Amino acid sequence: MDTVTGASSLVRALEDAGCEVIFGIPGGAILPAYDPLLDSMKIRHVLVRHEQGAGHAASGYAQATGRVGVCVATSGPGATNLVTPLADAYMDSVPIVAITGQVSRSVIGTDAFQEADIRSISLPITKHAFQVTDPADIPAVIAEAFALAAGGRPGPVLVDIPKDVLAATTTYTPAPPVRNPRVTPAANEIRRAANLIASSRRPVFYIGGGVVRAGAAAELRTLAERTGIPVVTTLMARGAFPDSHRQHLGMPGMHGTVPAVAALQQADLLIALGTRFDDRVTGVLELFAPNAAVIHADIDPAEISKNRKADVPIVGDCKDVLVSLNAAVRRAPVLTSWWAYLDGLRDRFPLGYDWPADGKLAPQYVIERIGTLVGPEAIYTAGVGQHQMWAAQYVGYERPGSFINSGGLGTMGFAVPAAMGAQCGVPDRAVWAIDGDGCFQMTNQELVTCALENIPIKVAIINNGNLGMVRQWQNLFYRGRYSNTGLSTHQRVPDFVALAEALGCVGLRCAEKSEVDDVIMRAMEVRDRPVVVDFVVGEDAQVWPMVAAGTGNDEIMTVRGIKPLFDEDL
Amino acid sequence: MTRHALSMVLSNVPGALARVVVLFSTRGVDVESLSLDPTERGDVSRMDVVVGLPAGRSPDQLVKQLSRLVDVKSVVAVADPARDQIGA
Numbered sequence: 001m002d003t004v005t006g007a008s009s010l011v012r013a014l015e016d017a018g019c020e021v022i023f024g025i026p027g028g029a030i031l032p033a034y035d036p037l038l039d040s041m042k043i044r045h046v047l048v049r050h051e052q053g054a055g056h057a058a059s060g061y062a063q064a065t066g067r068v069g070v071c072v073a074t075s076g077p078g079a080t081n082l083v084t085p086l087a088d089a090y091m092d093s094v095p096i097v098a099i100t101g102q103v104s105r106s107v108i109g110t111d112a113f114q115e116a117d118i119r120s121i122s123l124p125i126t127k128h129a130f131q132v133t134d135p136a137d138i139p140a141v142i143a144e145a146f147a148l149a150a151g152g153r154p155g156p157v158l159v160d161i162p163k164d165v166l167a168a169t170t171t172y173t174p175a176p177p178v179r180n181p182r183v184t185p186a187a188n189e190i191r192r193a194a195n196l197i198a199s200s201r202r203p204v205f206y207i208g209g210g211v212v213r214a215g216a217a218a219e220l221r222t223l224a225e226r227t228g229i230p231v232v233t234t235l236m237a238r239g240a241f242p243d244s245h246r247q248h249l250g251m252p253g254m255h256g257t258v259p260a261v262a263a264l265q266q267a268d269l270l271i272a273l274g275t276r277f278d279d280r281v282t283g284v285l286e287l288f289a290p291n292a293a294v295i296h297a298d299i300d301p302a303e304i305s306k307n308r309k310a311d312v313p314i315v316g317d318c319k320d321v322l323v324s325l326n327a328a329v330r331r332a333p334v335l336t337s338w339w340a341y342l343d344g345l346r347d348r349f350p351l352g353y354d355w356p357a358d359g360k361l362a363p364q365y366v367i368e369r370i371g372t373l374v375g376p377e378a379i380y381t382a383g384v385g386q387h388q389m390w391a392a393q394y395v396g397y398e399r400p401g402s403f404i405n406s407g408g409l410g411t412m413g414f415a416v417p418a419a420m421g422a423q424c425g426v427p428d429r430a431v432w433a434i435d436g437d438g439c440f441q442m443t444n445q446e447l448v449t450c451a452l453e454n455i456p457i458k459v460a461i462i463n464n465g466n467l468g469m470v471r472q473w474q475n476l477f478y479r480g481r482y483s484n485t486g487l488s489t490h491q492r493v494p495d496f497v498a499l500a501e502a503l504g505c506v507g508l509r510c511a512e513k514s515e516v517d518d519v520i521m522r523a524m525e526v527r528d529r530p531v532v533v534d535f536v537v538g539e540d541a542q543v544w545p546m547v548a549a550g551t552g553n554d555e556i557m558t559v560r561g562i563k564p565l566f567d568e569d570l
Numbered sequence: 571m572t573r574h575a576l577s578m579v580l581s582n583v584p585g586a587l588a589r590v591v592v593l594f595s596t597r598g599v600d601v602e603s604l605s606l607d608p609t610e611r612g613d614v615s616r617m618d619v620v621v622g623l624p625a626g627r628s629p630d631q632l633v634k635q636l637s638r639l640v641d642v643k644s645v646v647a648v649a650d651p652a653r654d655q656i657g658a
Contacts, residue, residue: 119585123592128640129585148640302634 001173006135007032007166010099013142015042016174019070021061021424022046023054027074028114030101032166046424046453049445051078053417055085057446058096060421062089063404064379064431066215068149069096069421075103076114079160080121084411086156087125091408092236093213095154097145104164105133122158129158135170143175151180153300154213185297185316185324193271193295193312194328200269200293202338203229206252206281209236209407210274210298211318217241217400219322220273227332230342232260234275236407239397249342250351253281254547255389258349259342261547261556262565266341267292274298274318277307278408287552297321349545349558351393356538363462363537364390366516367434370460371395373520378430379422381405383415383439386468389543391434413442419457420450430458430524437463437489440496444503450530451504458523459505459532464539465490472542476560490536500532511536571600571622574629575648578617578636582608586641590617593635599623614643 004012010033014022021044026034037045048054051073058069073079079100089096103112119129128148130141138161145157197203211220217240224231224247231241232252241248250257252264264270264281270292275281282288285307296303296310297318304313314321353364367390371380376398382388382405397403404422406414419433440461450457471485489496500507506526510519510533523531547556554565580586587606594601600622608615623629629647636645 120588123589124596127638131585153638300638302631302638306631 001171003169004172005032005036005166006138006161006168006170008036009135009138009170009172010142010161010166011036011040011043012172013139013175014070015040016139017142017146018067019043022070022072023048023057023061023421024072025051025054025074025078027078027101029075029103029163030072030078030099030166031074032163033072033099033101033161044424046420046449046455048417048449050443051081052084052413053420053443053446053449055082055096055098056088056411056414056417056443057421057424058098059085059089059092059094060381060404060418061425062094062096062421063401063418064422065425066401067425068146069094070099071096072099074101074114075118076116079118080116082118083121083125084409086122086158088406088409088411088414089156090125090127092406093154093209094156095149096156097149098156098158100158100160101166102131102160102162105162106164108162119158119160125156126158127155129160131160132162132165135165135168136173138170139173139175143178147178147180182320183299183316185314185321189312189314190321190324190328193314193325194330196269196293196295196312197227197229197271197325197329198331198333200333201335202267203227203269203271203333203335204263204267205229205231206264206270206272206275207231207233207237207240208273208275209234211237211240212400214274214299214318215400216319216322219319219326221245223322223326223329226326227329228335229271229333230263230339232256232263234278234281235392235405237275238392238403240400242398243396244398249346251392254283254549255393255543255545256556257351258545258556258558258564259345261545261553262345263342264289264292265553265565270294272296273321276303282307283547283551283553287554349564353541353544356540358538358540360538361511361513361516361535363387363464363535363541364394365513366460366462366535366537367391368394369516370432370434370520373517374430374432374524376402378402378432379404379419379426381415381418381422381431381433383435384410384412385436385439386464386472386541386543387434387436387439387462390462412439415439416443416457416459417446419459420446420455423450423455423457433457433459435459435461436468437461437465437487437496438467441487441494444499447500447503447505447530447532455530456527457530459530461496461532461534462537463489463496463534464537464541466539468539469543471539475542476548490539496532496534505530505532507532507534509534509536571624573602573620573622574632575618575620576629576633576636576645577648578619578645579609579643580606580615580617581641581643582613582615583641586615587617589639589641590636593639594621597632597635599632
């Protein structure tokens with residue numbers, strides 16, 4: 001038991017929790033914590049340029065490493081700038097701990113300078129929020145915050161610490177390790193699931209991000225190969241099952257492949273693992289997989305039967321569930337005619353795109369070439385919109401955690417700070433942010449951080465001059481009236497190459513098909529600075545296939561107006 | 571709208587009630603009545619609440635969502651809210 005300040009206690013508690021990097025910005029209320037941080041030999045502090053960047057970086061770090069990501073902000077506006085990353089991490093079940101300074105205990109509730117009630121503000125978007133009122137509690141609160149963030153269904157936890165608590169003299173007592181109880185999957189439900197699998201004729205593994213969080217990709221592959229059952233991976237699960245695997249049908253949902261969507265719709269059994277039947281996957285819920293029995297395994301009991309009633313509910317970590325299922329499934333189902341149907345769809349409706357009529361670069365081609373040349377050992381992040389869907393469709397993912405994006409909240413601007421965080425966690429891997437010109441303008445200030453902190457990420461701006469996904473919807477559903485979606489980035493306002501150079505990065509531009517490979521290779525050769533490539537692409541490219549909002553998955557369109565599952569008798 | 575009575579035990583700490591009430595608001599739950607009292611133990615409080623749920627929503631889902639909260643020590647849906655009124 002040593003006599004220390006609250007601030008020193010905080011830094012030691014973070015070190016003891018295994019924290020190796022913090023993304024943050026100092027300010028008045030958190031200032032005491034930054035003094036002992038300067039002396040820490042274990043924790044690297046990355047000075048970001050906006051607190052939102054700190055939060056998304058913590059999320060990128062967590063998703064790339066599987067460890068808890070940490071961000072720090074001061075009180076008031078510093079704390080409120082963390083709201084979006086907290087909500088983002090809550091929706092995508094990412095374990096992060098956010099530490100915020102707060103005004104001193106004596107003035108809480110008096111509208112003091114830079115006071116914001118962040119604990120209340122964050123109520124619906126955190127697993128839990130602590131406000132430390134006794135400096136002696138700091139070690140235990142930090143230990144509990146880390147355990148809560150990582151345990152069960154992971155998520156964000158906030159720790160709000162008043163300035164005078166940080167400044168106070170206290171004692172440091174190392175917190176005893178916090179154990180997270182682990183639920184064992186119920187044996188009778190596992191047995192029922194195994195029986196349903198053995199007797200099914202048209203089963204599908206519907207795989208969600210929970211399989212990635214649980215580190216259960218190997219167990220999934222074993223069970224899939226033993227049973228021969230087809231696999232679809234949602235946006236949050238891309239990489240949980242290798243894209244190159246014969247049994248993989250691709251991503252389901254609004255912009256899923258025809259075989260993946262059809263497999264869910266025609267299935268007699270969904271084996272849903274670590275997934276939450278999100279509306280982007282199900283389309284109109286009443287029309288989703290109408291003839292399927294549902295096995296639904298999730299670590300969060302509140303997700304089971306939330307949107308679709310489960311016939312076999314299994315509460316448990318996906319890894320434990322898959323280990324149990326591997327032991328219980330003795331007999332593989334007969335799937336000859338099922339595979340004949342699905343392979344037929346695969347042959348007839350592969351993912352594909354047309355080149356723009358105006359001779360401009362096809363955005364899908366750019367992303368496909370990045371995936372091919374950079375390869376599956378890299379980590380890819382994305383913002384939100386058309387480029388995100390193309391990144392999900394046209395990069396081949398072979399490893400869990402190799403695609404990091406904002407799935408649930410759909411946060412534009414996620415890609416650059418998430419890539420920064422991922423690169424800090426895995427410095428030996430290449431990290432590519434596939435971004436849009438709209439998203440990039442929301443958070444590109446973190447490239448300064450990357451340039452100064454030796455975080456050599458690559459950013460591929462898929463620059464179509466527009467808020468592309470919104471424009472696509474305006475084209476399809478608002479009679480082509482393009483209200484406020486033009487961004488003028490094709491008129492070089494801003495000039496992304498000049499902007500990149502101003503931010504301390506290498507800036508490159510490419511507008512010709514013949515130059516795409518060359519510019520990607522040049523970007524890969526730069527190791528001492530971040531690189532931004534402005535890929536100037538056609539503005540009319542659209543994301544296909546598409547299930548329009550408010551329709552059932554059977555109405556999936558391969559291109560505008562063509563609905564193969566709906567129009568034809570397959 | 572269907573009525574359901576919930577009986578809960580909360581940690582007696584600042585913010586516990588707020589978290590429960592915000593969950594009701596987030597999930598579109600109507601609160602008809604609510605009472606909170608410390609128990610003899612002192613470290614926990616007992617909360618009785620009657621809520622209205624949109625038709626088709628089961629109280630099971632709400633019970634599971636409440637169970638996720640760190641400060642909720644236990645929560646059960648009481649069978650018949652008409653008989654088991656608050657303060658009765």
